[in-house]
Amino acid sequence: MVLDDDTFSQHYEAAAESSNLVCTDSDRKRGLGLIKPLMCDLVVINKNLAVERDIVETAWDYQEGRDDKISQLVAERDKLTSRIVRLRTALSPQKRLPQEVLARIFTTAIEGVEDVLFPVDLSQVHWIILRVCSRWRMIARAEPRLWRSMSIQTSETSRERVSLSVSQAESFLQEFLPASGRVSFTLILPMYSSLGLRTLVVPYMPRMKKLHLTFPETECNSIDKISPQSFTPIEDLSFSICRRNTRAIHFFSHLQLFRFTKRLRALSLSHEYHYSSSWLSAIIRNPLIPFHQLKHLDLLNLQRALFADLLDLLRPCRSLESLLPPRCEPARPPYPDEDDDILPKLVSLTMKTLTIRRLPLTWRRLTTLNVTVKDSFDDLVSVLRYSSSLEILSLDFIAESPNKTISLISFDHLRIISILGNQKWWILSQLKVPQLAEIHMHNIMNNEDDHLGAAVIPDLISRSGCSLRVLSYDQSRRPIEPEDGFRQLLDSVPTLVELSMPGVVFDGYLLQAITEGELLPQLKCFKFSISSVDDFIYFIEAQVVRGKLTQAHGHYSGHSTHDIDVLTRQAEVQHRLGDIVQSMGYDFRFVDKRLLKLIL
Numbered sequence: 001m002v003l004d005d006d007t008f009s010q011h012y013e014a015a016a017e018s019s020n021l022v023c024t025d026s027d028r029k030r031g032l033g034l035i036k037p038l039m040c041d042l043v044v045i046n047k048n049l050a051v052e053r054d055i056v057e058t059a060w061d062y063q064e065g066r067d068d069k070i071s072q073l074v075a076e077r078d079k080l081t082s083r084i085v086r087l088r089t090a091l092s093p094q095k096r097l098p099q100e101v102l103a104r105i106f107t108t109a110i111e112g113v114e115d116v117l118f119p120v121d122l123s124q125v126h127w128i129i130l131r132v133c134s135r136w137r138m139i140a141r142a143e144p145r146l147w148r149s150m151s152i153q154t155s156e157t158s159r160e161r162v163s164l165s166v167s168q169a170e171s172f173l174q175e176f177l178p179a180s181g182r183v184s185f186t187l188i189l190p191m192y193s194s195l196g197l198r199t200l201v202v203p204y205m206p207r208m209k210k211l212h213l214t215f216p217e218t219e220c221n222s223i224d225k226i227s228p229q230s231f232t233p234i235e236d237l238s239f240s241i242c243r244r245n246t247r248a249i250h251f252f253s254h255l256q257l258f259r260f261t262k263r264l265r266a267l268s269l270s271h272e273y274h275y276s277s278s279w280l281s282a283i284i285r286n287p288l289i290p291f292h293q294l295k296h297l298d299l300l301n302l303q304r305a306l307f308a309d310l311l312d313l314l315r316p317c318r319s320l321e322s323l324l325p326p327r328c329e330p331a332r333p334p335y336p337d338e339d340d341d342i343l344p345k346l347v348s349l350t351m352k353t354l355t356i357r358r359l360p361l362t363w364r365r366l367t368t369l370n371v372t373v374k375d376s377f378d379d380l381v382s383v384l385r386y387s388s389s390l391e392i393l394s395l396d397f398i399a400e401s402p403n404k405t406i407s408l409i410s411f412d413h414l415r416i417i418s419i420l421g422n423q424k425w426w427i428l429s430q431l432k433v434p435q436l437a438e439i440h441m442h443n444i445m446n447n448e449d450d451h452l453g454a455a456v457i458p459d460l461i462s463r464s465g466c467s468l469r470v471l472s473y474d475q476s477r478r479p480i481e482p483e484d485g486f487r488q489l490l491d492s493v494p495t496l497v498e499l500s501m502p503g504v505v506f507d508g509y510l511l512q513a514i515t516e517g518e519l520l521p522q523l524k525c526f527k528f529s530i531s532s533v534d535d536f537i538y539f540i541e542a543q544v545v546r547g548k549l550t551q552a553h554g555h556y557s558g559h560s561t562h563d564i565d566v567l568t569r570q571a572e573v574q575h576r577l578g579d580i581v582q583s584m585g586y587d588f589r590f591v592d593k594r595l596l597k598l599i600l
Contacts, residue, residue: 035088052070197215214242295319391413
């Protein structure tokens with residue numbers, strides 16, 4: 001028997017709280033079709049309610065006659081919102097997902113989140129999942145992949161406080177760490193680290209896959225007290241030395257644990273103070289460090305190394321795929337033999353100075369390059385011309401752009417460009433990148449020529465024939481008013497899915513063009529500065545009803561009149577938007593009273 005719309009709606013609204021409800025695909029499609037007109041009705045009621053409240057505020061003599069009307073509209077709004085919420089709850093596809101699929105979704109959600117933090121950070125995705133419902137909590141607690149990587153950190157300096165923090169962390173690990181399988185630890189204890197090593201690390205060493213330790217130089221001997229054989233399972237090892245003491249210079253030159261690190265593939269060594277080149281020399285003097293088997297080496301925070309020492313260190317690293325070398329002394333050595341390729345497998349390089357260009361390696365194999373440009377742009381151009389296989393390019397400019405004309409540099413595989421500094425537009429005008437998908441621009445300033453790239457980016461897209469998906473600008477010190485060519489910039493990126501311009505003010509005309517699909521028809525995530533409260537409200541209402549955006553951040557970036565406006569009208573915004581967006585499955589909230597966040 002086919003139910004009419006009213007009966008169908010009542011049936012699913014009544015069953016909204018039942019977790020055993022089975023909703024067919026056809027029923028779900030029909031139910032979602034019923035929600036859309038209800039949303040339109042809700043928009044109309046919210047607008048009528050705003051009009052009535054405006055009348056009450058501006059004409060006090062009519063207030064008594066308007067109270068009943070406002071109460072009636074509020075009741076209608078609440079009833080409609082309740083219906084929409086119940087329908088969406090009943091038709092939610094996640095209710096039909098089996099436990100194994102939800103567990104897979106949870107593990108996907110934590111990708112990119114390095115560790116479970118202690119002390120607990122409730123904003124971390126692991127704890128958000130636990131607080132959704134009892135079923136999600138049960139599945140998440142039973143999924144060991146969510147809890148294999150832990151980060152224990154304390155800033156305490158007294159022995160008693162450190163001991164208390166370690167004791168609390170021990171209880172935390174006993175409750176959440178899986179009983180079997182490989183685990184990863186990050187332990188940051190700036191004082192009395194021996195307490196944490198003995199209690200938190202040593203018991204789990206036989207299962208340890210990754211171990212990152214931060215400890216003071218005065219307690220370097222604590223590492224020596226751990227049995228060297230315990231380090232055998234470790235594949236990723238990191239030592240970060242804090243608190244100055246000359247002992248650490250000799251620490252790595254005699255460390256015996258490397259005798260047993262047969263599985264070690266990633267090594268990171270750093271110090272918060274800038275020592276001389278003796279650091280690198282000390283590392284080279286330890287013949288036990290298995291450089292030949294490393295795939296990742298991070299020495300970026302070891303400063304002022306000698307170039308000759310760096311070459312001696314890298315020559316055994318024939319398996320290295322990712323390198324973060326230390327900053328070498330500024331004296332420029334002669335170029336090594338071009339046929340002497342010491343790193344035949346290297347694909348990722350991060351460096352703080354282009355003098356490392358003199359490293360004897362095959363640049364055309366690199367897929368990721370992150371470099372700080374402090375000296376000659378000729379070095380940068382040479383690096384880019386030889387790095388034809390790049391997929392990710394990140395540049396930090398501190399130098400001036402060249403006066404001479406440079407021919408185009410083509411990258412057939414480059415997908416992501418990230419640029420920081422005051423010469424960002426110059427480099428974009430020199431590139432041809434047919435596969436470019438993301439541009440991230442940092443430190444956008446009002447005093448730059450073409451500070452939004454309104455001319456350079458459309459030319460780059462036209463020249464390359466690429467389909468840009470993400471365009472991100474860091475917020476400037478004060479809001480940027482779009483130039484005349486800004487509309488041309490938006491017209492040139494119709495394939496854009498994510499646009500982040502929190503420091504750029506979008507007026508009502510631009511927001512209307514985006515709403516109607518004239519601009520950015522595929523946009524899903526949008527961060528921008530708000531020109532007025534009303535423009536933002538109407539924009540969000542239209543986007544929610546159309547179901548286009550999954551995330552929107554409207555930001556008041558320092559306009560004094562707008563700050564006053566949003567503070568005084570915050571309650572109104574909550575009334576007009578809160579119900580409608582929450583009924584569609586969005587989270588809507590104010591952040592710091594000036595940032596309005598809308599997240600699906």
